[in-house]
Amino acid sequence: MNPNARLPVSQDDPFILLAVAGLTAYVFYTWLGDFRRAQAGKPDPGAFPGATTAPAAAIVVAVLGALLLLSLETGGEYALGVSDQQSNITVLFLIAMIGAAFGEELVFRGFLVVTNKGRTALVGSIIGFSLLFALGHPFLWDWKIAAAGQPHQLIFNFSLKAWWSTAMVVIFSLWLYTMRFFRLNPRQSLIPCIAAHLAKNLGVFIIKLAQGHVSGWF
DSSP, X not given: OOTTOOOOGGGGOHHHHHHHHHHHHHHHHHHHHHHHHHHTXXXXXXXXXXXXXXXXXXXXXXXXXXXXXXXXXXXXXXXXXXXTXXXXXXXXXXXXXXXXXXXXXXXXXXXXXXXXXXXXXXXXXXXXXXXXXXXXXXXXXXXXXXXXXXXXEEEEOOOHHHHHHXXXXXXXXXXXXXXXHSXXXXXXXXXXXXXXXXXXXXXXXXHHHHHTOBOOOO
């Protein structure tokens, strides 16, 4: 999740946020069960991807890299003069940001990568799914939910800010994929990716809070 993410109106609804959080918690609980079975020496052949242990060094490197990229992104916004083009979030939205650290990693760094067809296929899928991951964030586009009886609108935005944010999401995704398949993480665990994503999202929230872009609880 990116510091400048602007969500469609429906996703700001507290009930939707709580429902998504509940679903994410359930999937995480299932993933954790697979992780514990692997630790006990009884891995499930149908386990979720990356439900394995990771060296502490891999986790530390992943988190430090994520925070460095967040610093680069935030500094770049000031250098480009677009730091004031921020969206407001609520305190409740922090739940979604925490959930995304697991849910997005399970989907993109877990399922959406080709691991059994050689290095070329692996690298190609990493690049392709990183672009898809970035395009899934509403920077270059936005979906406006209209009032009853009115058509919804798909709005495109090709501003400097939108391109910068999208580019930084691509780079962040590439970093996360690197942390999963880097030799420092021999079991290809998702734990470094989840920890890095969580650290960045918490950093995003703190930055928005300091900039006055956290408005209310709901």
